[in-house]
Amino acid sequence: MAQIECGRGHLYDPDKYPTCPYCNTNQQITVAAAGRTAPIRVTGTNRTAPVSVTAPQRTAPLSGVSVTAPQKTAPLSGISVTAPSKTMPPRGYNPNGAPVQPEEAPAPAFPHGASVTSAGKTVGMMQEKMGFDPVVGWLVCTEGPSRGKSYTIRGGINSIGRSDRMDITITGDRTISAENHARLSYSDKNNRFNLLPGDGRNIVYLNGEEVFSPMPLKAYDQIDFGATKLLFIPLCGEQFTWTPEPGEDGHGTV
Template identity: 70%
Template sequence: MAQIECGRGHLYDPDKYPTCPYCKTNQQITVAAAGRTAPVRTTAVNPTAPVPVTAPQPTAPLSRTPVTAPQKTQPPKGYTPVTEDSRTQPPRGYAPTPVTAPSKTMPPRGYAPQPAPEPTAPPRGLGVSVAQAGKTVAMMQQEMGFDPVVGWLVCVEGPSRGKSYTVRGGINAIGRSERMDITVTGDMTISAENHARISYSDRNNRFNLIPGEGRNIVYLNGEELFSPMPLKAYDLIDFGQTKLLFVPLCGERFRWEDKEGDRHGSAT
């Protein structure tokens, strides 16, 4: 007997099967007339309706917990995060020892440091060696055994007005420095060293005023001094804000005698 087609396109023998055996077993067959593979359905389907094509569904996870981004491990209770600004706290009662420069070894108890001995200045009138004085010894000092006074300078105008300065044999340097033979303080217009010099020659029994290396000009009785000039009694030396009056001791009426008493004259 010829085969018949069911409503779903299956061909079967109606003598052997009262209904389509393919529909009962959910099988699919190739329908040559349709030219395509029909899907297996358990329910009646309109053969003319188009088969919807849907996007593939993702595989469901095994567990019911949704898959999310990785979660960070939670720290235990009481945990304090360590940051860059936090510092380790020292234990209670701890006192840090300050870092200081290397300390010197402490002397034993009862030890008293001895001060460095100060150089003893020789009394005026006594001869000193070249090493002690730090300068060349004058001829009169070498021959007489002491450094004699040969005259004075008296400040009659300026910051040191009323003060006197001793002039001795040989070269006397004038300036503000304490290393000078004649130290004039208080007047900043006077150079620290060698602003001017006064000389006394015991051989010729004569005084001279010699210009030094000062910035300001030296005046003798109001005239500029650029070369050595003889210095006489009551001559006025002017430099800066200071004026000095010269008072000689040695001269025509007095000369120092040496040890033998045959070179230097005496008072007449």
């Protein structure tokens, strides 16, 4: 005959007992179906605390990973977060012992100058002839953030911009392009200066006129671009040139 459960969790046969026999006798039973222990039998007024029922460990509802287990993989890539970080060996490292010497690219042959490997530039005609790169003139800032500063002009083509890679670096004026906003050239062969437009978006002005092609420069011409104005001061010209004499090294002639 099937057993029934009383209000206190006791199972008994109703055909044998009209009421729960355990409730009347305070007898201890184990309710196996409920997975827990019934209260210990009470004797008089001395009672014992019920036995703690430890709940089984549960897992997260979605992933199935134990909620107490530490996460060991990255959520997206799956790469272990505990894996040691590795770095590439330094360039030139040889695991067999001897250091590897980096290959040096051969210096390209230039028709008008030798390669300067330290600066990555080509030696100009004047520098190759004289052994150094002489000054041929200056630009002086008369208006703008760099007002009062001077800039040295060398032989050949001088690039002008904000970048420190330029031959003439003008800082502080954000309206000047970082590279090749304008160019200024000096030809030792013809002993003359020219202003050339660069790659900047702002127009270069020479004495207030737009420059769209090479324009000859003369003393105290004003070059205007961005918020900066520059005054051109030549050294070389009709009165002086750095052309070396035979047997001399770097001596100019007047």
